[in-house]
Amino acid sequence: MPINYYIFLSIALFVIGIIGVLTRRNAIIIFMCIELMLNAVNLMLVAFSKMHHLGNAAKDAAAGIDGQLFVFFIMVVAAAEVSVGLAIIVMMYRNIHSVDVNFLNRLKH
Amino acid sequence: MSLTQILFWFLTVLTVFSALMVVVSKNPVYSVLWLIFTFFCISGHYIMLNAQFLFIVNIIVYAGAIMVLFLFVIMLMNLNESAEPKKHRWLRMAGVVAGGCLLLVLVAALKNTDIKKQVAETNTGDIGLIQNLGKALFNEYVLPFEVSSILFLSAMVGAVVIGKKE
Numbered sequence: 001m002p003i004n005y006y007i008f009l010s011i012a013l014f015v016i017g018i019i020g021v022l023t024r025r026n027a028i029i030i031f032m033c034i035e036l037m038l039n040a041v042n043l044m045l046v047a048f049s050k051m052h053h054l055g056n057a058a059k060d061a062a063a064g065i066d067g068q069l070f071v072f073f074i075m076v077v078a079a080a081e082v083s084v085g086l087a088i089i090v091m092m093y094r095n096i097h098s099v100d101v102n103f104l105n106r107l108k109h
Numbered sequence: 110m111s112l113t114q115i116l117f118w119f120l121t122v123l124t125v126f127s128a129l130m131v132v133v134s135k136n137p138v139y140s141v142l143w144l145i146f147t148f149f150c151i152s153g154h155y156i157m158l159n160a161q162f163l164f165i166v167n168i169i170v171y172a173g174a175i176m177v178l179f180l181f182v183i184m185l186m187n188l189n190e191s192a193e194p195k196k197h198r199w200l201r202m203a204g205v206v207a208g209g210c211l212l213l214v215l216v217a218a219l220k221n222t223d224i225k226k227q228v229a230e231t232n233t234g235d236i237g238l239i240q241n242l243g244k245a246l247f248n249e250y251v252l253p254f255e256v257s258s259i260l261f262l263s264a265m266v267g268a269v270v271i272g273k274k275e
Contacts, residue, residue: 001228001231002227002229004224004225005121009124011216011219012128013124013128015209015211015215016125016128016131017128018211019207019208019209022205022207022208023196023205025194026137026193028137028179028182028183028188029132029140033131033132039147039148042151042163043155046160046237049160049236050160050231050234051224051228051230053230053236054229057234062241062245065236068236068242069246069250071163072163072166073253076257077257077260079170079264080263082178082179083178086179090182090272091271099186099194
């Protein structure tokens with residue numbers, strides 16, 4: 001498939017994630033939209049790694065393998081991030097009995 | 110249209126539609142379920158690109174572990190449609206316009222690049238197989254791999270410390 005299609009698909013997914021972060025107030029939904037953006041980037045990295053492999057396979061049989069390993073590490077970091085982030089959201093719910101991010105403005109005063 | 114193209118467009122439409130439903134759904138539980146569906150569609154793209162290891166890791170880690178964690182938290186808080194906080198209509202519209210502007214800029218910037226003549230190989234190529242990825246992971250990338258274990262340990266300790274009742 002032409003790399004163009006993958007680029008535009010990733011842009012669409014990323015922008016949907018950003019719109020979700022900007023338009024929703026539920027902290028969990030905002031968190032899920034961040035996951036969506038991470039996945040858009042992952043898809044882009046895999047598509048680019050396959051493109052690079054097709055162009056350079058004659059010189060180097062393992063060309064493009066770095067891109068897929070980066071995706072693996074992004075997944076590792078995302079898993080760690082989710083565990084800590086959800087713990088923070090649970091603690092916030094325990095304290096203010098809501099997941100509305102508009103109540104998180106105490107630092108302002 | 111070849112079978113690969115049909116499959117690509119089918120998966121693309123499903124991916125974008127389910128991603129939109131994540132944002133649009135009023136009920137947080139439906140949002141999580143649509144997000145799981147989106148991850149399965151993205152996994153379908155991975156298998157089309159012959160990235161088999163990432164396909165299986167995406168299903169196990171994202172759709173399996175992370176989304177179940179989200180579902181657990183939502184069930185723990187008993188969130189539903191009536192408890193859903195609503196943003197003001199104008200603020201929501203401003204968010205959509207801002208995202209649309211970003212989409213416009215990115216598409217306009219990347220529309221005429223040289224790279225668009227290149228092709229991502231589908232169905233062939235063996236860099237995505239577990240054997241090759243494992244060799245690269247445990248030779249060149251063994252240090253980041255070990256460091257990520259420390260990251261996991263600190264995340265585990267952090268989650269327990271934050272979640273603990275004082």
